[in-house]
Amino acid sequence: MPYQEQHRPQIHFSPPGNWMNDPNGLVYYRGEYHLFYQYYPDGTVWGPMHWGHAFSRDLVYWENLPVALFPDALGSIFSGSAVIDRKNTSGLQTGEHPPMIAIFTHHDKTKQQKGKTDYQVQSLACSNDMGRNFVKYKHNPVIPNPGEPDFRDPKVTWNKSLQLWIMVLAAGQKVKFYGSPNLLYWDYLSDFGTGAGDHGGVWECPDLFPVKAGNEIKWILIVSINAGAPNGGSGTRYFIGYFDGVKFTNDNSEETELWLDYGPDNYAEVSWSDIPEEDGRRIVIGWMSNWDYAETVPTTAWRGALTLPRSISLRATERGLRLCSNPVSELKKIRNGKQSFEFNTDTIINISGLNEILMSTSLAENSAEEFGIIFSNSRKKKLVVGYNSRLNQFYVDRTNSGQTSFSPTFSNKAVAPRLTTDNILRMHIFLDVPSIELFADNGLVTLTAIFFPGEKFDSLSFFQTKGTVKNTQCVLFELNSIWK
Ligand code: FRU
Numbered sequence: 001m002p003y004q005e006q007h008r009p010q011i012h013f014s015p016p017g018n019w020m021n022d023p024n025g026l027v028y029y030r031g032e033y034h035l036f037y038q039y040y041p042d043g044t045v046w047g048p049m050h051w052g053h054a055f056s057r058d059l060v061y062w063e064n065l066p067v068a069l070f071p072d073a074l075g076s077i078f079s080g081s082a083v084i085d086r087k088n089t090s091g092l093q094t095g096e097h098p099p100m101i102a103i104f105t106h107h108d109k110t111k112q113q114k115g116k117t118d119y120q121v122q123s124l125a126c127s128n129d130m131g132r133n134f135v136k137y138k139h140n141p142v143i144p145n146p147g148e149p150d151f152r153d154p155k156v157t158w159n160k161s162l163q164l165w166i167m168v169l170a171a172g173q174k175v176k177f178y179g180s181p182n183l184l185y186w187d188y189l190s191d192f193g194t195g196a197g198d199h200g201g202v203w204e205c206p207d208l209f210p211v212k213a214g215n216e217i218k219w220i221l222i223v224s225i226n227a228g229a230p231n232g233g234s235g236t237r238y239f240i241g242y243f244d245g246v247k248f249t250n251d252n253s254e255e256t257e258l259w260l261d262y263g264p265d266n267y268a269e270v271s272w273s274d275i276p277e278e279d280g281r282r283i284v285i286g287w288m289s290n291w292d293y294a295e296t297v298p299t300t301a302w303r304g305a306l307t308l309p310r311s312i313s314l315r316a317t318e319r320g321l322r323l324c325s326n327p328v329s330e331l332k333k334i335r336n337g338k339q340s341f342e343f344n345t346d347t348i349i350n351i352s353g354l355n356e357i358l359m360s361t362s363l364a365e366n367s368a369e370e371f372g373i374i375f376s377n378s379r380k381k382k383l384v385v386g387y388n389s390r391l392n393q394f395y396v397d398r399t400n401s402g403q404t405s406f407s408p409t410f411s412n413k414a415v416a417p418r419l420t421t422d423n424i425l426r427m428h429i430f431l432d433v434p435s436i437e438l439f440a441d442n443g444l445v446t447l448t449a450i451f452f453p454g455e456k457f458d459s460l461s462f463f464q465t466k467g468t469v470k471n472t473q474c475v476l477f478e479l480n481s482i483w484k
Contacts, residue, residue, distance in 0.1 A: 003483035007299050007434045007452055010354050010481035011334060012288065013062050013306045015052055019044050020304035021294065022153075022205055022268035023285050024051055025068075025082035025102050027131075028275050033059055034131050035285070036068055036102070037306075038079055044303045045295045048076040049107065053131070058330045059283070059309045061482050068134055069102065069125055074141065075111075078120070079153040079205055080104030082131075084274045086158075089165070089182040092126040092137070100127040101183055102134060103167070105152035106141060118145035120152045122169065124183060143186050148172060153205045155270060156183070162245045168208045168221070173199050175206045175223065177247065190247035192221070198237060198256070200228015205236075205268040208243060209282060213314040213321055218251070219243040220314075220323065222260065222284075224268050226291050229259070231414040233292035236260040236269040240314070240321055252320065260325060262416030263396060263448035264290050265435070266307050281311045283328060288435055288450060293407035298452050299434075307448055308430060308437060315444065317420055324443035327430060331356075336478040343371075343472035345462050351375075353456035354479040357429040359472065363389065364423045367467030375431060375457035383451055385429060385438055386463070392418045394427070394440050394447060402453035416445045430479075431457065 002016060014020070018041050025036035032055045039052030051069035054062045069077045082102045085092065093099045102125045111119035121141035125134040145151055154169040167178040167186065174193025178186040193203060207222040221239040229235025237259045241250045252258070260269050269286030286307045289297065297303060310325040335356065341349065343361070357373065372386025384397040397413040398404070404411035418425075420441050428439040433456055438447040460476070462469075 003481075005299070005301050006454070009305045009432050009434060010483060011430065011432045011479055012308060012435065013054065014304065015039060015302050016064050017302050018042065019046055020052060020287070020302070021046065021289070022079045022287050023270060023306055024079050024104070026270060026272040026285065027082040027084060027100060028272055029084050029100055029130060030097070031057055032130065033057070033272060034082065034100075035062065036082065039067065041067055044300070048109070049078055051077050051102070051104070055131070058333070059328050060330050060333060065132065068131065069104065072136060074106040074121070074123060075108035075119070076106070078105035078107045079268065081155040081270070081273060083156050083158065083165070085183065090126070090184055091182070094128045097128075100131050101125070102127070103154045103156045103183070105154065107152070117147060117149045120150065121145050122154045122167075137184070139184070142184055143178065146188075150202055155205075155207045157209060157273060159245065164245070166208065168206045170203045170206050170223070173203050175203060175221070179245075192248040192250070196250050196253075197223065197239060198225055198228050201226045201234075205270055207270040208248070209271055211282060211312070211314050213316070218314060218321065219248065221248055222270060226267070229264070230262050230416070231264045231412060232409055233264060233290040234267040235264075236266055236286060238323060257319070257417060257419070258322070260284070260323060261286065261446045261448050263414050263438070263446070264412065265450045266446075266448040267291070269307070281328075282313070283309050283311050284325070285309045286448075288448060292409045296406040297450070298403050298406055305435070317444065319419060322419055322444055325446050326439055326443040327428075327437070334480045334482060336480055339476045341474040341476065343462050343469050343474060345464060347461065349460040349476070351458055351460045351476070352478045353431065353433060353458050354481065355431045356477040356479055357431070357460075358426070358475045359429075360424055360426045361469060361472040362423055363425050365470040368464040368469045369466035371462070371464040371469045373429070374461050374463055376459045376461070377453055377455045377457050379453065379455050381453040381455070381457075383436060383453070383457060385427065385436065387418070387425060387427070394418060394438060394445055396436060396438060396447050396449045398449055398451045401451035414447060414449055416440070416447045419444045
């Protein structure tokens with residue numbers, strides 16, 4: 001049976017073998033959610049990049065397909081996106097249905113090693129058979145390098161009102177926008193980033209899309225940053241603003257808390273293109289690791305996994321608009337047994353280790369300074385998920401969660417601010433063999449972290465300090481593996 005190795009995720013996507021990093025080319029087409037990803041098929045550390053490929057009909061169960069894009073004379077295949085060219089603007093359609101076009105970065109390692117700066121360019125590949133086979137465009141690259149050493153990760157979307165393709169890509173510590181009528185010829189539009197947001201490291205894997213906020217439309221610009229994330233290393237943040245077809249204007253000049261995920265393990269999170277309008281969701285997925293230790297995590301047959309697919313939306317809070325991320329509702333189909341509990345520190349509950357937990361409590365009636373859930377196993381390893389009401393912080397503590405010595409920065413307690421003063425505090429948790437995702441306050445704060453306990457966490461208990469937790473409801477589901 002595949003997907004049975006130690007530490008193998010059971011409710012998340014991971015490649016059948018070898019190295020993966022960023023999700024790429026996320027596109028929905030004719031009933032299939034395509035997932036391409038940065039893949040090195042010949043080893044379990046980063047190497048010459050290919051695009052691995054899988055698809056799903058429901059965002060829950062995944063089917064692996066052969067490698068979609070291989071390195072060629074222009075270089076290896078770095079991150080990028082995919083779109084359906086519905087009007088055949090590119091003229092690359094050969095069959096009855098519109099083509100799927102992948103837009104990616106060609107990375108020329110030889111040029112880089114020679115000290116040149118023009119080693120990253122943007123290229124296309126086209127599939128006329130639902131993503132099963134791609135042919136690289138014969139006039140690649142479609143955007144040559146303008147003299148920027150870091151120039152990569154193109155994300156393309158169709159702008160309906162302009163009837164233009166808009167591309168956003170990462171360039172050093174900013175992004176650049178380009179526009180094109182046909183995906184083949186691109187005009188430079190503008191830059192965004194100097195003086196805005198965080199600059200602890202290079203910007204990567206941007207995304208740009210509109211989201212409804214009441215009757216208004218806001219534009220979200222996602223940017224991944226390595227390093228400088230809230231809990232160290234790499235992380236994914238966002239800006240809220242307006243894109244007028246040429247440039248992006250940021251609504252918030254001083255904000256520092258717009259992180260799509262506060263945990264250490266959600267990088268390169270980007271959205272699916274071409275989700276049908278009648279569905280209306282904006283669905284994102286991220287790489288569940290961190291460049292600080294991604295290459296040394298203790299897995300053998302493969303390295304890397306993705307987060308759960310999440311649906312995102314804007315919500316008005318006391319601090320202004322914020323993005324909420326919640327697991328897609330399709331995941332309810334892997335729920336198995338359901339149990340309800342009181343919050344009681346004397347109870348120990350046996351769990352399967354693949355669980356979904358929903359807990360809500362009224363802060364007005366609680367006096368505990370700190371409270372939460374401990375997952376543990378017979379090796380005395382534990383993972384603690386909690387809330388500190390004095391500091392207004394959620395946290396995931398993996399300091400005693402199992403193997404941690406493979407990296408000096410791995411053993412940590414990741415914290416996230418609470419972004420609302422609602423009386424009811426909610427925690428929605430997904431526990432997999434090597435990962436936890438906390439969606440707090442209906443997804444206003446998310447915290448994703450990986451761990452390696454050696455033996456699965458099979459007990460759940462509650463804790464509280466300096467007072468008593470009252471009026472708490474807990475519901476626990478067992479989950480079925482998606483790989484059986
Ligand atoms: C982000 C990233 C991208 C790049 C890819 C290479 O994790 O560094 O910027 O395209 O990975 O694998």
